[in-house]
Amino acid sequence: MLVKKSLEEFNEVLGSDAPAPGGGSVAALSGALGAALVAMVCRLSIGKKDLEAYTNEINAALPKADDLANGLMRRVDLDTEAFNAVMAAFKLPKGSDEEKQNRAAAIQQGYKEAVQSPYAIARECLSVLALSKTLLGKTNPNALSDLGVAAQQAYAGLEGAIMNVKINLPSIKDEQFKSAISSELSQLLKSGREAKDEVYNFVSDKL
Amino acid sequence: MLVKKSLEEFNEVLGSDAPAPGGGSVAALSGALGAALVAMVCRLSIGKKDLEAYTNEINAALPKADDLANGLMRRVDLDTEAFNAVMAAFKLPKGSDEEKQNRAAAIQQGYKEAVQSPYAIARECLSVLALSKTLLGKTNPNALSDLGVAAQQAYAGLEGAIMNVKINLPSIKDEQFKSAISSELSQLLKSGREAKDEVYNFVSDKL
Numbered sequence: 001m002l003v004k005k006s007l008e009e010f011n012e013v014l015g016s017d018a019p020a021p022g023g024g025s026v027a028a029l030s031g032a033l034g035a036a037l038v039a040m041v042c043r044l045s046i047g048k049k050d051l052e053a054y055t056n057e058i059n060a061a062l063p064k065a066d067d068l069a070n071g072l073m074r075r076v077d078l079d080t081e082a083f084n085a086v087m088a089a090f091k092l093p094k095g096s097d098e099e100k101q102n103r104a105a106a107i108q109q110g111y112k113e114a115v116q117s118p119y120a121i122a123r124e125c126l127s128v129l130a131l132s133k134t135l136l137g138k139t140n141p142n143a144l145s146d147l148g149v150a151a152q153q154a155y156a157g158l159e160g161a162i163m164n165v166k167i168n169l170p171s172i173k174d175e176q177f178k179s180a181i182s183s184e185l186s187q188l189l190k191s192g193r194e195a196k197d198e199v200y201n202f203v204s205d206k207l
Numbered sequence: 208m209l210v211k212k213s214l215e216e217f218n219e220v221l222g223s224d225a226p227a228p229g230g231g232s233v234a235a236l237s238g239a240l241g242a243a244l245v246a247m248v249c250r251l252s253i254g255k256k257d258l259e260a261y262t263n264e265i266n267a268a269l270p271k272a273d274d275l276a277n278g279l280m281r282r283v284d285l286d287t288e289a290f291n292a293v294m295a296a297f298k299l300p301k302g303s304d305e306e307k308q309n310r311a312a313a314i315q316q317g318y319k320e321a322v323q324s325p326y327a328i329a330r331e332c333l334s335v336l337a338l339s340k341t342l343l344g345k346t347n348p349n350a351l352s353d354l355g356v357a358a359q360q361a362y363a364g365l366e367g368a369i370m371n372v373k374i375n376l377p378s379i380k381d382e383q384f385k386s387a388i389s390s391e392l393s394q395l396l397k398s399g400r401e402a403k404d405e406v407y408n409f410v411s412d413k414l
Contacts (some may be wrong), residue, residue, distance in 0.1 A: 007217055007236065008210045008280060015243035015276055017250035019349070023356030026240050029214065030360060033233050036222035043224035069222055073215060142226070145374040149230030149367035153237060156363035159407075160356035166414035167352040200366075207373035 002077050020087075024079035024118045024164040028072050031125040031157030035069035037150035038132050044146075045139040054138035061131055068128050072157070075121050079164075082117040086110035111171045118164035119181055122188050125161060128154035129195035136202045148203035155196040162189060209284050227294075231286035231325045231371040235279050238332040238364035242276035244357035245339050251353075252346040261345035268338055275335050279364070282328050286371075289324040293317035318378045325371035326388055329395050332368060335361035336402035343409045355410035362403040369396060 002010060002021055014021055042062040045051050051058070089106035093099045132151045139147060162185055172178050209217060209228055221228055249269040252258050258265070296313035300306045339358045346354060369392055379385050 003215045004213050006211050006213055007239075007283065010214055011239055011243045011276055011280055014240065015246035015250070015273065017247070019247075019251060022247065022350070023244060023353040026244060026356055026360060029240065030237065030363065032214075032218055033221065033236065036218045037230060037233060039222035040224070040226075040229065043222070044226060066222065069218055073218055076214065143229070145367075145370040146230040148370045149233050149363075152363040152367045152370075153233060156237065156356075156359040159359045160352075163352040163355045163359075163410060163414060203370060207370060 002080060003073055020080045020083040021076070022080075022083070023160055024083065024114075024121065025076045027118060027125070027157045027160035027164060028075035028079055028121045029157075030153045030160065031121060031128055032069050032072035032076070034125070034132070034150040034152075034154035034157065035065050035072055035128045037146050037153065038128060038135070039065035039069055041135065041139045041143045041147050041150065044143045048140055051138060051140070057134070057138060061135060064131055065128075068124055068131070072121065072124050072128075075117065075124070079117045079121065082110070082113040086114050107171075108173060111168055112174070112177060114168045115165050115172065115177075115181060118161040118168075119184075122158050122161035122165065122185075122192075125154045125158035126188055126192050126195070129158070129192055129199070132199050133195045136199065141206075144203055144206055148199060148207075151196050151199035151203075155192055158188070158192040209287060210280055227287045227290040228283070229287075229290070230367055231290065231321075231328065232283045234325060234332070234364045234367035234371060235282035235286055235328045236364075237360045237367065238328060238335055239276050239279035239283070241332070241339070241357040241359075241361035241364065242272050242279055242335045244353050244360065245335060245342070246272035246276055248342065248346045248350045248354050248357065251350045255347055258345060258347070264341070264345060268342060271338055272335075275331055275338070279328065279331050279335075282324065282331070286324045286328065289317070289320040293321050314378075315380060318375055319381070319384060321375045322372050322379065322384075322388060325368040325375075326391075329365050329368035329372065329392075329399075332361045332365035333395055333399050333402070336365070336399055336406070339406050340402045343406065348413075351410055351413055355406060355414075358403050358406035358410075362399055365395070365399040 042058050045058050089110040092103040094103050249265050252265050296317040299310040299313055301310050
């Protein structure tokens with residue numbers, strides 16, 4: 001499993017000539033790092049006298065941040081598995097008509113998963129951004145830059161995941177599936193950009 | 208060492224109530240992931256018939272990407288060490304006048320390192336962005352999204368590192384040091400934004 005590799009080892013296999021892990025797994029990791037930073041900021045804020053008014057909100061945000069961090073971390077492996085499934089489908093036998101049909105179906109199924117995987121990463125990165133936005137002005141000021149970095153990482157994950165959706169979409173023949181995903185992407189990006197800008201402006205104004 | 212921890216373990220300690228590792232180490236990691244993706248894209252491009260015209264350029268870019276990936280990975284630990292040095296300085300004895308003086312000097316020295324560390328991360332992230340920009344249109348089109356993700360990660364690292372410079376700058380009393388760093392930040396950010404936009408626009412147009 002990729003998430004069991006050390007940072008060093010992961011970066012080495014990432015930089016190698018193996019096409020996976022690639023950008024999709026990195027987008028998931030980036031979102032997970034953002035979510036973990038939100039969790040850290042919450043933990044560094046609980047019990048601070050000046051922030052007592054926000055205790056309930058911070059206590060509610062913390063498990064959400066932990067869940068997003070864990071969920072996105074799992075997607076590091078899931079995204080590489082989805083990519084490998086497409087590659088495996090291309091290697092299926094294509095001698096008989098039945099084999100050709102089975103292979104084509106497996107490739108299409110593989111591409112659907114290779115789209116759904118980064119699509120889910122993008123949505124979860126947006127959740128990290130939305131969560132960090134709700135915390136502005138309510139957390140430990142010593143960790144202000146950490147909240148800013150959290151939003152940067154989640155946004156990079158969102159953008160990266162969307163690129164991974166887009167590179168695989170043209171291979172899909174199911175037009176309904178394709179247009180359902182396609183129509184969501186611009187809204188995802190718009191919401192993400194707004195949330196990132198709000199966090200960025202808040203943090204930058206105070207730094 | 209942080210870089211010896213698994214992705215899972217790193218994210219757990221990141222999300223914990225320990226203030227370090229925090230945003231600075233994440234910015235370094237983000238840059239390292241970007242650099243590794245640039246290296247992967249180079250490796251997936253070498254030997255491709257259609258890209259023969261760019262062989263020399265890609266061969267020249269690859270060791271630079273590997274070096275940036277390794278250098279930024281080392282900075283994951285260095286940044287946390289710089290932060291811990293500041294915390295350790297605050298814990299020095301402050302009984303006698305001499306102790307007070309020593310403690311104040313150690314704190315100032317610590318803050319300088321806690322500024323220089325993310326400043327170096329920001330510059331190296333800019334190098335990753337500049338490198339990815341030189342590769343546009345010259346690499347394997349199957350890895351186009353990976354080049355886009357590389358730029359997103361390097362840019363998130365640049366922005367995050369700059370936030371970490373800015374949060375520590377006000378604690379520094381050496382005005383010359385402060386203004387030397389300060390004056391570079393906006394140029395770093397401007398160059399980074401331009402490079403990121405160029406990569407982003409190129410990649411998005413083709414996806």
